[in-house]
Amino acid sequence: MRAFLAIVPPQEVVAEVEQFLRPRRDSDQQHHRDWRWTLPEQLHVTLVFLPELTETAADQLLEAGSVWAARREPLPVRVQGAGAFPAPDRARVLWLGVGPEDTAAELRRWARALRDAAGHAGAVVGGTPFSPHLTVARSGRPKRAGRWVQTLDTVDGPEFTVSEVVLVESHLGEGPGRRPRYEVRARLPLGGAGPP
Template identity: 50%
Template structure:
């Protein structure tokens, strides 16, 4: 199955993102250059697992929980924006992430990718940049400087990450041919009752 390990956004943060994006989406909707991320798809990917074999899932779940238990919860908020691969030729528009402890998400991403590899799961991904995908270009890449100026003012409430999710992505099974996400497991970050 196609899957990923992610930090999920709480409902108040999703609502803040949606409220912020609504007038900005309307400003570019007529050009049909961007496909905006559905609210239920907003998340922060730490490890992408393009072909998680079901028989390896149990070991991944066990090792993932041990990994998560060794770390402390983390405070995050979304702030600012960027584009991949560049603002002048963008395929993806994204919201930036402010970490209470800079570098922690990169450490988590590297650790979870190692956990998956150790469990025999193939991991895809390049250099990790903490982000939440807001939109993808339709067709070819598009210049996005004007949009990034508007998106760069995004700031959401902060939230505490005290669990991580292993999510299956069922391509084409959601509304209008989008993926359908299924949380397969949640890993608790830190031991119960441990202060952050």
């Protein structure tokens, strides 16, 4: 299966992000159609991308991940800042950041630990070095996006507390507009977060 370990913001946070993005997205779609915007229900922070995950590796990863999660406390985060991958002058992805910096540093530690756990479980681990963000738009070809980064960088909040990490299976081309369809396969509640 194609999957990822992620943080999924609560509905009220997704609604606030969507309220911030809506006029910007609508302007792009009316005038340029430069970007393919992420559906609100698909907003997440990918900690580890798993392009090839067998059921056996998934079981081992979830076992190790449950132990890891039980040792972590819920983490307050804030949606702040913006950027583009690989760079604003040749962007393929627009994103909103997750911080503040001490939170981002902790999320980088989480991503390293979960990548290690996935590798030990026999999973194929993909992707580039972790940078905490919510992908909000993609382009099929590189674009100049400095104006977009400046516009999106005005985001101010919202805040939420991460209380779980989820394993999500991605079914390519099965969602609206041939986007992926996401299916939560398992939840790893953080220690002190209570039941999922």
